C-alpha cells in the first residue's frame with residue numbers, strides 16, 4: 001500500500017520554525033476568509049457541563065449556511081420576561097484556551113461564567129468568529145505584525161481586513177431558541193450593543209467587564225479604547 005500523502009504543507013512547517021522577527025514571505029499570502037452568508041441556525045443537542053462555578057447546560061448549534069458550529073452555555077430558567085445576564089463572546093483560542101496575556105478574552109469569559117453562576121441565571125453565546133472574524137491563522141499573522149510594532153487595528157488593515165469583521169446575525173435565532181429577548185449584556189464594547197439592538201435584541205443594560213488587564217495587553221486595551229470605542233478605564237488613569 002502506498003504511503004498517504006501528508007495532509008500538511010511541509011514548507012509551512014519550516015516557516016513555523018523561524019525565530020527571527022522578520023515576517024516570512026508567505027505571511028503576505030492571503031488566507032481566505034469566507035464571505036459572510038446570512039446565517040441559518042439549527043439547534044442540535046444539549047448536555048450538562050460542570051465547571052468550577054456551576055453546572056451549565058451546553059447547547060450545540062450549526063449555522064448550515066457557513067457550516068460553523070456555535071454553542072451557548074445557559075444556567076437557570078431563561079424563558080421568562082426578565083432580562084437575562086449575558087455574555088456574547090467571540091472565540092479567542094489563544095486567550096480562552098492558552099491563557100494568552102495579549103488580550104483580555106480568557107479572563108472575561110471566566111468572569112462572565114462566574115457572575116452568571118453567582119446569579120444562578122444567565123447565558124453565554126460563544127460565537128466561532130475567531131480573531132474578530134479573520135480566523136486563527138490570520139490572527140497569528142496580525143500578532144506577528146503587532147510584534148513588529150503595529151497596533152491591533154493597523155495589523156488587521158495591513159493584512160487587508162477591516163478592524164472588526166464580526167457579524168452578530170446568528171445571535172437572534174440562538175436567543176429565540178431559549179425564548180430570550182432581552183439581555184443585561186456584559187461587554188465594554190458599545191458597538192456590540194448597537195449591533196445586537198439593530199437585530200431586535202433588547203439590551204436594557206450594559207454591564208462593564210473590566211478584568212484581565214496586565215502589562216502585556218496594556219497597548220491592546222488602549223487601542224481598543226481609542227480606535228474601537230471600547231469603554232475601558234485603564235489602571236494608569
Ligand SMILES: Nc1nc2c(ncn2[C@@H]2O[C@H](COP(=O)(O)OP(=O)(O)OP(=O)(O)O)[C@@H](O)[C@H]2O)c(=O)[nH]1
Pocket residue numbers: 088089090091092093103104105108129130131132133134139142143152156186187188189192224230
Ligand atoms: N484580529 C485580531 N483579533 C483579535 C486580536 N486580539 C483579540 N482578537 C479577537 O477579538 C475578539 C474579541 O474581541 P475584543 O475586541 O477583545 O472584545 P469585544 O468582544 O469587542 O468586546 P468585549 O465584549 O468588551 O470583550 C476575539 O475573536 C479575539 O480572537 C487582535 O490583535 N487581532
Ligand SMILES: [Zn+2]
Pocket residue numbers: 092094095096103104105106
Ligand atoms: Zn483574545
